[in-house]
Amino acid sequence: MFLTSRNIMSVGxxxxxxxxxxxxxxxxxxxxQLFGANGTLLPALALAxxxxxxxxxxxxxxxxxxxxxxxxxAPSDDVQLGKASVAGILLVTILAGLFAVSLRTVGYIPAAxxxxxxxxxxxxxxxxxxxxxxxxxxxxxxxxxxxFGLGAHLQVWPDFTNGAG
Amino acid sequence: MEALIAGIQNATGLGPILAITAGxxxxxxxxxxxxxxxxxxxxxxxxITFGLDPLTAVAFLIGIYKGxxxxxxxxxxxxxxxxxxxxxxxxxxxxxMSKSGRAKQALQMALLASVCGAIxxxxxxxxxxxxxxxxALKFGPAELTFVVLFAFTFVAGxxxxxxxxGLIACAFxxxxxxxxxDPMTASPRMTFGVVELLDGLPLxxxxxxxxxxxxxxxxxxxxxxxxxxxxxxQDVTAISATSGPALSLSEFGSHWKTVLRSSLIGSxxxxxxxxxxxxxxxxxxxxxxxxxxxxxxxxxxxxxGVAGPEAANSAxxxxxxxxxxxxGIPGNVTTALLIGTFLVHGIEPGPHVFKxxxxxxxxxxxxxxxxNFINLAxxxxxxxxxxxxxxxxxxxxxxxxxLTCMTGVFVSTNSIISLYVMIIFAVIGYLMKxxxxxxVAFLIGxxxxxxxxxxxxxxxxxxxxxxxGFLITRPxxxxxxxxxxxxxxxxAWAENQKRSQPNPNMTKKV
Numbered sequence: 003m004f005l006t007s008r009n010i011m012s013v014g015x016x017x018x019x020x021x022x023x024x025x026x027x028x029x030x031x032x033x034x035q036l037f038g039a040n041g042t043l044l045p046a047l048a049l050a051x052x053x054x055x056x057x058x059x060x061x062x063x064x065x066x067x068x069x070x071x072x073x074x075x076a077p078s079d080d081v082q083l084g085k086a087s088v089a090g091i092l093l094v095t096i097l098a099g100l101f102a103v104s105l106r107t108v109g110y111i112p113a114a115x116x117x118x119x120x121x122x123x124x125x126x127x128x129x130x131x132x133x134x135x136x137x138x139x140x141x142x143x144x145x146x147x148x149x150f151g152l153g154a155h156l157q158v159w160p161d162f163t164n165g166a167g
Numbered sequence: 168m169e170a171l172i173a174g175i176q177n178a179t180g181l182g183p184i185l186a187i188t189a190g191x192x193x194x195x196x197x198x199x200x201x202x203x204x205x206x207x208x209x210x211x212x213x214x215i216t217f218g219l220d221p222l223t224a225v226a227f228l229i230g231i232y233k234g235x236x237x238x239x240x241x242x243x244x245x246x247x248x249x250x251x252x253x254x255x256x257x258x259x260x261x262x263x264m265s266k267s268g269r270a271k272q273a274l275q276m277a278l279l280a281s282v283c284g285a286i287x288x289x290x291x292x293x294x295x296x297x298x299x300x301x302x303a304l305k306f307g308p309a310e311l312t313f314v315v316l317f318a319f320t321f322v323a324g325x326x327x328x329x330x331x332x333g334l335i336a337c338a339f340x341x342x343x344x345x346x347x348x349d350p351m352t353a354s355p356r357m358t359f360g361v362v363e364l365l366d367g368l369p370l371x372x373x374x375x376x377x378x379x380x381x382x383x384x385x386x387x388x389x390x391x392x393x394x395x396x397x398x399x400x401q402d403v404t405a406i407s408a409t410s411g412p413a414l415s416l417s418e419f420g421s422h423w424k425t426v427l428r429s430s431l432i433g434s435x436x437x438x439x440x441x442x443x444x445x446x447x448x449x450x451x452x453x454x455x456x457x458x459x460x461x462x463x464x465x466x467x468x469x470x471x472g473v474a475g476p477e478a479a480n481s482a483x484x485x486x487x488x489x490x491x492x493x494x495g496i497p498g499n500v501t502t503a504l505l506i507g508t509f510l511v512h513g514i515e516p517g518p519h520v521f522k523x524x525x526x527x528x529x530x531x532x533x534x535x536x537x538x539n540f541i542n543l544a545x546x547x548x549x550x551x552x553x554x555x556x557x558x559x560x561x562x563x564x565x566x567x568x569x570l571t572c573m574t575g576v577f578v579s580t581n582s583i584i585s586l587y588v589m590i591i592f593a594v595i596g597y598l599m600k601x602x603x604x605x606x607v608a609f610l611i612g613x614x615x616x617x618x619x620x621x622x623x624x625x626x627x628x629x630x631x632x633x634x635x636g637f638l639i640t641r642p643x644x645x646x647x648x649x650x651x652x653x654x655x656x657x658x659a660w661a662e663n664q665k666r667s668q669p670n671p672n673m674t675k676k677v
Contacts, residue, residue, distance in 0.1 A: 011602050015335065030349075030356045039624040041349035041356055044616070048342040055331040055338075081601050086395060090388030091597060094380060094569065095590055101573050102586035114570055121383065121566035126390040140567050144574055153218075154578050 007081040012060045019053035093124045109159040114141040174529025178537065183226035183530075186219070187538050190230020191545050197231070198238020199250045199553045200564055205235020206500040207382065210374040211571050213508045214579030221512035222527065226534045228508060232501055233285060233538045236444065236481050237546055240277040241553050244473070245270060253444035253480040256452040260465060260472025267468055268411045271550075275414035276470050277477045278546040280426050282539050284478030287430040288437065288485025289535045292492075295438075296521075296528075300493045303518035308625035309638060313647035315619045318496050319612060320651050321439070324658035327605035336604040340612025341619070343368050350621055363584040370507040372576045373613065376589035377596030377606050378500070379572040384597045386565040418470065425455045425471045426478045433479035437486020439498065444483040451479025485535060492516050492528065496615065503610045 026049065030042045101117045118137035127133045148154050177183070197208035208231045216224035239254030244261035257277060264273035306314065323333030346357045347367030358364040429451035436447040455475030456465045465472050490496040495517035497503035509516055514527065521528055576589050599606050630637035638645055 008602060011598075026357075029359065039351075039627040041352060041354060043624065043627075044620045045342055045345040045356065048338040048345070051338040052335050052342070055335050059329075059331055083601065086388045086391035087601070089391045090384045090386075091594060093387045094384045095594060098380065098569070098573060098586070098590045098593070102583055102590070105577065105583065105586075110574075114574065117573065118566045118570050121387075121569045122562050124390060125383070125386045125562040125565045126393065127560070127562035127566070136563055137566070140570060144570065148574065148578055156578070 015056040023049040110156040170525035173526040178530040178533035182223040186223045186227035187230040190227040191234035194231035194234020195238035198235035199241040207378045209504045237281040244273045256448040256476035263468035272414045276473045280474040280477040281481040282543045284430040284482040285539045288434040288482035291434045292485045300518040300521040308622040309641040309644040311622035312626045313644045317647045317651045323608045326607040330658045333608045337608040337612035340609040341616040344613045344616030372585045372589035373592045376592035380593035381596035383569040429475045429478035430482040433482025434486040437483035438489040444480040448476035448480040451475040503614045
């Protein structure tokens, strides 16, 4: 079976790096041609290595599949990307993204409290009271450390007078 | 001599001592909690050192590194869950000792062996780094190019399960480091018109994303799996750290050969880029068993089985400073992060720093020594407390880590773009971990790429279109070039051999 998660990933890398290699000249000024030692050299070399090795991996996997007997299934050490993996990535990405977007408008303390609270629910905390208490204490301690320990100023509460930051 | 005295004086000031104490305490804590590592602690806490003077900042980070290496053994001994990967071998005999009521003895042996291993490695660092830096001063662009290339190959081949995936990760790290201004012509590269990217992709958000936030994703995945009834919620009961008899000095003294042997193994492995503390610990355990008069008792709770891996993995710390300080080449994630922080403080590790700032180098040596004794004191006094810490529920520790990642990156850069960079690299780090693309190779590629690019392009310019002809006139570069080729062939051959063996994991279609 060729379409394992690992092989799909390898094919994806080949396609992406090949596309990037094709697009690279538009994003790097390589006008200094001294013995090939221009600004394009290393990015192009890195992309070529990525593309070449991923292609080699894919080819090797294809040859292995061809040589196997038709009854052989997928290797059991293939990467399992199930619903839980996607949910884990999405939960953290969305929460962190919301924190980043709202930090300058909502303020640090509300944004951080919601982030910790939601992460606690996401990672297995079930008791709302305990979760709320831990998130408030954590955020307060961290804020005090940043404000008085490092002397850094953060916008603490929502700023209704100023628009989005 | 003056530099030595000045270095010792600077390192023994109140600031560095307090910084080491804080660093060791945090390091032991992070090392003790399963899933959290010293590297993660350094990534998270590096931003708070930016306001400190360079030596105090270095003292804090070295404290974390040393403390974290010992900390991993606490949960390995008390819970049979290694706090960090390098403590895995410690659990083999540490946990059986705890179960038989000798937890205190096992912890004390782990601590003393760690401290002795670290001291011996620091002595080796002190003896070797001076002469080695003088030799490294002869390095020109050709030598640097091939030394770094050798490091890339070694790290890529040995930190993951596959050389090709390791090289892909390393090349991706190099590619990411190319974003920003070309170091030789100052023209923008791959910035896509984003002004913030002209300075290049920042190291800390990337490291924090890949080490910290990616771990939170893994924890969330575990929680979802548990909720669906597919995973195993590990039910662990910690044994009291203060129970059982204490370790006497004569008992510890009777294991000096194991400690010495493992320390030498750890120091040598630490000095080689990419191999890491985990292998050192297993080799330390293996050598302790091989030379033991009672090898059959290993795995049932012997002191040698705790001393061997602990002395070896702690000795790696001192060993890893040899390439870091003399060549500016990090051998693992922790030293890659340290090099990033050194650069922020204006310290550029490499052979020249021994000439330009000898007091700073002696200060770092002194800090490494002092950190061992502070590690000993905190370890002896705080083991009972840390034993409670390892029982903190996963959802509490990981949600706090998630917040610390976001806050740390925002406070250190004051940029929302950095937060987005961190989130993107957290997803990349998660996928790299899942698909065995070594993020150690990625980070080392990222950290070393700017230096590599300058030396490589200078080498091509000096070679005037004939790089091979020029290479033959540079024997050191030629040796490293040949070593790189041998390493590639050797690792690829070993992988091929492994692949050609029948795969027991291959399942039959039903």
